[in-house]
Amino acid sequence: xxxxxxxxxxxxxxxxxxxxxxxxxxxxxxxxxxxxxxxxxxxxxxxxxxxxxxxxxxxxxxxxxxxxxxxxxxxxxxxxxxxxxxxxxxxxxxxxxxxxxxxxxxxxxxxxxxxxxxxxxxxxxxxxxxxxxxxxxxxxxxxxxxxxxxxxxxxxxxxxxxxxxxxxxxxxxxxxxxxxxxxxxxxxxxxxxxxxxxxxxxxxxxxxxxxxxxxxxxxxxxxxxxxxxxxxxxxxxxxxxxxxxxxxxxxxxxxxxxxxxxxxxxxxxxxxxxxxxxxxxxxxxxxxxxxxxxxxxxxxxxxxxxxxxxxxxxxxxxxxxxxxxxxxxxxxxxxxxxxxxxxxxxxxxxxxxxxxxxxxxxxxxxxxxxxxxxxxxxxxxxxxxxxxxxxxxxxxxxxxxxxxxxxxxxxxxxxxxxxxxxxxxxxxxxxxxxxxxx
Amino acid sequence: xxxxxxxxxxxxxxxxxxxxxxxxxxxxxxxxxxxxxxxxxxxxxxxxxxxxxxxxxxxxxxxxxxxxxxxxxxxxxxxxxxxxxxxxxxxxxxxxxxxxxxxxxxxxxxxxxxxxxxxxxxxxxxxxxxxxxxxxxxxxxxxxxxxxxxxxxxxxxxxxxxxxxxxxxxxxxxxxxxxxxxxxxxxxxxxxxxxxxxxxxxxxxxxxxxxxxxxxxxxxxxxxxxxxxxxxxxxxxxxxxxxxxxxxxxxxxxxxxxxxxxxxxxxxxxxxxxxxxxxxxxxxxxxxxxxxxx
Numbered sequence: 014x015x016x017x018x019x020x021x022x023x024x025x026x027x028x029x030x031x032x033x034x035x036x037x038x039x040x041x042x043x044x045x046x047x048x049x050x051x052x053x054x055x056x057x058x059x060x061x062x063x064x065x066x067x068x069x070x071x072x073x074x075x076x077x078x079x080x081x082x083x084x085x086x087x088x089x090x091x092x093x094x095x096x097x098x099x100x101x102x103x104x105x106x107x108x109x110x111x112x113x114x115x116x117x118x119x120x121x122x123x124x125x126x127x128x129x130x131x132x133x134x135x136x137x138x139x140x141x142x143x144x145x146x147x148x149x150x151x152x153x154x155x156x157x158x159x160x161x162x163x164x165x166x167x168x169x170x171x172x173x174x175x176x177x178x179x180x181x182x183x184x185x186x187x188x189x190x191x192x193x194x195x196x197x198x199x200x201x202x203x204x205x206x207x208x209x210x211x212x213x214x215x216x217x218x219x220x221x222x223x224x225x226x227x228x229x230x231x232x233x234x235x236x237x238x239x240x241x242x243x244x245x246x247x248x249x250x251x252x253x254x255x256x257x258x259x260x261x262x263x264x265x266x267x268x269x270x271x272x273x274x275x276x277x278x279x280x281x282x283x284x285x286x287x288x289x290x291x292x293x294x295x296x297x298x299x300x301x302x303x304x305x306x307x308x309x310x311x312x313x314x315x316x317x318x319x320x321x322x323x324x325x326x327x328x329x330x331x332x333x334x335x336x337x338x339x340x341x342x343x344x345x346x347x348x349x350x351x352x353x354x355x356x357x358x359x360x361x362x363x364x365x366x367x368x369x370x371x372x373x374x375x376x377x378x379x380x381x382x383x384x385x386x387x388x389x390x391x392x393x394x395x396x397x398x399x400x401x402x403x404x405x406x407x408x409x410x411x412x413x414x415x416x417x418x419x420x421x422x423x424x425x426x427x428x429x430x431x432x433x434x435x436x437x438x439x440x441x442x443x444x445x446x447x448x449x450x451x
Numbered sequence: 452x453x454x455x456x457x458x459x460x461x462x463x464x465x466x467x468x469x470x471x472x473x474x475x476x477x478x479x480x481x482x483x484x485x486x487x488x489x490x491x492x493x494x495x496x497x498x499x500x501x502x503x504x505x506x507x508x509x510x511x512x513x514x515x516x517x518x519x520x521x522x523x524x525x526x527x528x529x530x531x532x533x534x535x536x537x538x539x540x541x542x543x544x545x546x547x548x549x550x551x552x553x554x555x556x557x558x559x560x561x562x563x564x565x566x567x568x569x570x571x572x573x574x575x576x577x578x579x580x581x582x583x584x585x586x587x588x589x590x591x592x593x594x595x596x597x598x599x600x601x602x603x604x605x606x607x608x609x610x611x612x613x614x615x616x617x618x619x620x621x622x623x624x625x626x627x628x629x630x631x632x633x634x635x636x637x638x639x640x641x642x643x644x645x646x647x648x649x650x651x652x653x654x655x656x657x658x659x660x661x662x663x664x665x666x667x668x669x670x671x672x673x674x675x676x677x678x679x680x681x682x683x684x685x686x687x688x689x690x691x692x693x694x695x696x697x698x699x700x701x702x703x704x705x706x707x708x709x710x711x712x713x714x715x716x717x718x719x720x721x722x723x724x725x726x727x728x729x730x731x732x733x734x735x736x737x738x739x740x741x742x743x744x745x
Contacts, residue, residue, distance in 0.1 A: 077710050084712065088499045105497060105712065112498040262602050263692050268584045277584070410711040420693035424603050446713065450496050 035067040036334045039093035043079040059345050066338030092328045094335050099323045101408040106326050108451040114327040117146040123340035131365050135391045139402040140324050149324035150343050153361040155286040156318045156387045157208040164298040165279040169195035176303030183306050187257035190279045199257040200280035203266040205419050206412040208282050215400040216307050216315040217241050225398040227405045231448040235440045238433035247429035250422050263416040285387030288360035302383030304390045316400035318390045406447030411440045491718035509719035526699045530677040537617040541624025549632040566622035574687025577615040605696025608689045612697050616681045624669050631665035671735050700724050
């Protein structure tokens with residue numbers, strides 16, 4: 014007992030001396046559970062790789078909580094050096110010019126090599142300004158894909174190796190699945206906003222908003238009440254009434270995964286980062302992975318899907334030594350082996366081409382079928398202004414509005430056109446407020 | 452009621468004795484409230500880098516916003532329902548326990564338990580019970596022919612948060628009512644019993660009027676509770692949805708200020724909420740109190 018105590022005291026003393034010598038870099042993040050452990054492992058490995066800097070990750074709760082905490086801390090001059098911000102907060106961060114230290118500038122000032130071309134184009138495009146400068150370091154990006162239950166497909170008399178390609182397929186398959194009694198519902202979806210509205214628009218090359226989906230400036234207006242979006246929402250309502258589609262709930266749609274795991278619904282659409290969860294939970298069935306479906310009467314060649322997830326922003330107001338350490342840490346984070354490890358463990362996309370190539374040469378994608386569905390989907394074709402991504406101010410609230418209007422549609426209070434028109438109108442008000450405040 | 456007058460030798464002493472409390476009130480209540488009033492007249496970006504004075508713009512916008520007016524009405528419905536439900540149940544339980552001689556303590560302990568549960572935990576409990584995919588209640592209701600889906604049905608969502616909010620508050624009301632009932636003079640009850648009035652009549656003609664100070668106090672506490680403290684319950688069960696069906700005023704303050712980072716409008720909403728509660732409390736003291744017998 015005494016021996017253990019002395020050991021602990023010695024260890025404590027040792028760690029105290031090392032941390033005294035090293036410059037501390039605080040990193041606020043929103044990765045809970047398994048993801049959080051992996052993130053801390055990355056920080057620990059960086060700390061062990063050198064002795065000058067010590068990255069201290071701090072879990073601050075959900076994405077909105079982390080963002081709000083960082084903003085409040087900035088106002089009180091207590092901000093962390095690095096904060097992880099989700100993609101809908103991008104507009105807010107980009108507008109806060111005085112608060113943010115752009116990553117491209119940081120890397121240049123500190124003399125670290127930083128080549129935008131080494132990153133996957135669709136990922137980096139989302140977080141660059143109009144001149145192509147990277148403002149925040151991509152860290153965890155994902156894109157939605159289709160998950161399906163091969164056993165239910167078999168029971169319904171469908172080929173388990175053939176996933177639905179178009180929405181017509183989704184409808185036909187769902188009808189077979191429900192009428193044969195193989196499952197109670199055909200499909201469900203997480204993230205109605207991100208998957209069934211933003212990505213739907215990108216895939217079919219439909220503008221979500223003016224000025225290149227908001228990339229071109231703050232004067233942007235929403236346009237997601239176009240014919241394709243209206244048709245899709247009307248279909249979802251129709252399929253709900255026919256029992257083919259089941260609503261998974263607002264925001265992330267937590268019930269979607271539950272219904273898919275319980276084999277109540279044969280298909281679901283969710284982030285590619287949900288892959289690990291699907292594999293862990295699909296104990297009694299074999300899951301299949303496929304790209305998102307599209308309408309073949311609108312396009313024969315669907316565009317790339319857009320990303321979600323988060324990036325690391327550097328905040329102003331720290332000393333030179335801290336920024337030196339941040340730059341070193343970012344270089345470490347962008348290393349192929351670090352990136353590939355994070356990507357393969359979590360299901361997030363590989364951020365750099367080198368990490369993707371490393372995974373290929375390791376044979377990871379052959380050993381884990383379906384793990385590259387998301388990557389291929391964001392890399393296909395040439396991105397158009399409509400498929401580069403979306404960038405709007407007050408976007409957290411806009412997503413809430415889209416969720417509310419979708420609920421009104423499913424509850425039968427509005428039709429698809431009315432719901433989307435109203436979402437656009439309410440969203441535009443928030444855009445004007447954001448424009449006025451910035 | 453007689454007032455006691457204490458005379459201090461030093462004129463400074465009473466102020467000194469009050470100072471700690473005054474200090475706390477100033478720092479934790481008056482100062483933040485003043486800040487809220489100030490920022491309700493301003494438009495500011497989240498990081499506080501640029502601030503412009505906009506006068507009453509935020510207030511004007513709020514009253515033009517049908518969503519805000521809806522939230523106002525919804526909050527009224529919610530407050531009245533929760534207050535009525537939790538007070539009636541609290542009183543009923545108190546009256547029942549008051550009649551027990553031996554097991555009364557056991558029941559009291561059991562009935563007070565929910566109050567020890569943190570609001571957010573209470574919210575999660577009810578969320579589990581009523582979850583439309585995995586919950587027990589929807590499964591049972593289905594057998595009774597009711598389709599429960601509070602993710603889409605706004606009325607059901609409202610019922611859910613009323614039940615969850617009232618459930619927590621029943622304990623509190625129960626405790627106060629029980630104490631009130633136990634302080635009703637036994638002699639009055641006995642006299643009434645000798646005169647031939649039954650337990651029900653005794654309750655309505657003797658206990659209830661004598662409980663009126665307690666009832667009045669609980670009424671104010673409950674309304675304040677539903678206005679401010681029900682936020683965790685809404686957040687944990689319905690997140691204000693579906694389609695804002697459970698977005699109460701306090702939840703809207705959180706949504707616009709915390710999630711939306713629209714600090715000006717959120718501050719204006721807090722100021723309005725504060726004024727509503729002040730007016731309500733004033734009305735209650737001014738008019739309802741007159742009918743209360745102490």
